[in-house]
Amino acid sequence: MAKIKSKKNGTKKETIVEAASHLFHEKGFSATSMRDLAEKVGVEAASLYNHIQSKSELLQELCFKIANEFMTNIETTDASDLTAIGKINSLLRFHINYMVHRFEEVFVADREWKHLSDPYLSNYQNQRRIYRKRFAGIIQEGIRNKEIKDIDAPTAVLIILHAISGIESWHRSKKKISAELLEENMVTILVEGLKK
């Protein structure tokens, strides 16, 4: 009768979600069984249901936690008095840091959200759309100011966001450069690509 060891500042549900993010990243949502998850947590599968309602709930929890943090960030960034390039620089670094340090959660939110079910699915898709639109708005602002090349803003957003998700490969690579160097390189390439 091993009990779920929950870290000091965290409910048992959070412990389970954390283990889930690890497995969902490793094997994907669909290929992860509740028995896999239970084993990782050190408990029988049925016991999980004392803390959670369903497998879906775990994915929901994960996706919306991440989505909210990003949404909050873009709002405060956009409200700041930085230039457009400055805002983009800041957003970029936020994304990169997140991807470096809370890799698994971001990865899952980014890649496995398709397995959400309605109404969460459409809700989530909506949030993504709003986020990208806001991002594109900042780029458009930069184009108007002549800070940025005359490019299609949504395409630029698409490039930036997906480029960042490439940090996945960085994590997997054997000989990685440092996180700091990675950040500088990414910012250089992407920001210089936008600048006029």
Next chain:
Amino acid sequence: MAKIKSKKNGTKKETIVEAASHLFHEKGFSATSMRDLAEKVGVEAASLYNHIQSKSELLQELCFKIANEFMTNIETTDASDLTAIGKINSLLRFHINYMVHRFEEVFVADREWKHLSDPYLSNYQNQRRIYRKRFAGIIQEGIRNKEIKDIDAPTAVLIILHAISGIESWHRSKKKISAELLEENMVTILVEGLKK
């Protein structure tokens, strides 16, 4: 007793692989059942096994077909007498075109390969590593020639390849710009980001 309608120039196996790539893209490999696939093809699940050996084989077929085409392309491109920037430009356009016109296959090869099983898995991972190395070599060449900024070449590869996979969002978006415009925008941003 509906028969599998195979297009003129194609075996029935190819018809099945095509349907599979559609479903694997839509729901992912694990969440796609052989009964789903059978329904899409218009046949009973068991009948599929007159043409294929296993579900895994479908994914293998898909992944390696794509991998080979990309590998062939990078070899001929690298052997050409273009400048480094010219080579990168050409590779970029190849990737983009592929992603635009044979979207589902590339997407699956790119996102679902984790569900391959050994020895195919390690084989595939190896091919990817080789491809990225070759790509990085071209960038390194450009850095040596002073065509390209002094950046970390593997990081640049990572950015480029993942940025391209973002064309996924372009496909999903309601009001898309034209494929040609997309290509020009992507090349502009990414190549200018590299140039010295």
Next chain:
DNA sequence: TTACATTACTAACAGATGTTAGTTTATTAT
């Protein structure tokens, strides 16, 4: 028409899946 190969069908398998019910054990509050 007959013979043969191809490809579809139905039925079933063994095991995995998410989840529930009912019960026992552990922790907490009185």
Next chain:
DNA sequence: ATAATAAACTAACATCTGTTAGTAATGTAA
């Protein structure tokens, strides 16, 4: 110590999974 709450356990469910065996229908060549 006792009662009450939380959380673990075992057992089982209905359904879905990839796949096989055996058989019937179809298309092709003689």
